[in-house]
Amino acid sequence: MEKRKFMPEPFKIKMVEHMGTLGKEERKVAMKEAGYNTFLLKSEECYIDLLTDSGTNAMSDRQWAGLMLGDEAYAGSRNFFHLQDVVREYFGFKYLVPTHQGRGAENILSTLMIKPGDYVPGNMYFTTTRFHQERNGAIFRDVIIDEAHDPAADLPFKGNVDIKKFQALIDEVGGEKIPYICLAVTVNLAGGQPVSMANIKAVSELAHKHGIKVMYDATRCVENAYFIKDREEGYQDKTIKEIVHEMFSYGDGCTMSGKKDCITNIGGFLCMNDHDLYVKA
Secondary structure, three states: OOOOOOOOOOOOOOOOOOOOOOOHHHHHHHHHHOOOOHHHOOHHHOOOOOOOOOOOOOOOHHHHHHHHOOOOOOOOOHHHHHHHHHHHHHOOOOEEEEEOOHHHHHHHHHHHHOOOOOEEEEOOOOHHHHHHHHHOOOEEEEOEOHHHHOOOOOOOOOOOEOHHHHHHHHHHHOHHHOOEEEEEOOEHHHOOEOOOHHHHHHHHHHHHHOOOEEEEEOOOHHHHHHHHHHHOOOOOOOOHHHHHHHHHHOOOEEEEEOOOOOOOOOOEEEEEOOHHHHHHO
């Protein structure tokens, strides 16, 4: 078979959505009326939205068909058990709480685990994640490597936690004041920078040594697994599924937004291995 230089996309587009554009003067007016705050702009005023990647994916025909087959029962829904089985297969966590979005999972996690005066370290932060942590009385501490704050730095894993920074925080406040470390894979605020498997292992070992749980922001875990496969020695022959499963084997739970790597329009979940936390949730 002749190899083509440019292959057509392996999908059909069944729907188009109209996007209007504003002229320069109209954009000036819109920005002024919004107080030059991009959060106050209307969606239809933004031709290209660089603020978010949530809900910007197109679902497949099978996903849309699945909506019509959904079991809407308040309890005992077969779709819950299907989701639970799939999450256990890929993530390995025992307990699952479905949520409307990732931020719903963040809210539950923060409410369950944080006491006023606690510290929650993380490799940078995501806006809603930090809000829920601080709303429940925690103090956020950034423990990402310094290079992550330098856009010009070129490293294969700029999302890595600086183990010395993490250790310094433990020495400063004590492990009992750190309920968990929030490990984002990948790091949204750093432009989607990944975390290496070696760093994940090191974070897990240090955290568990001091009784600190490892809770992932797993929103882009599939992307992170791809970077590990592509860039980290020893993982080239591993499947993405195997890498994802190993990543989470070093942790205690995660929050997940289904609107990114899961390619859904809405939804998320909270995972954990702690039965007592699950009962409280």
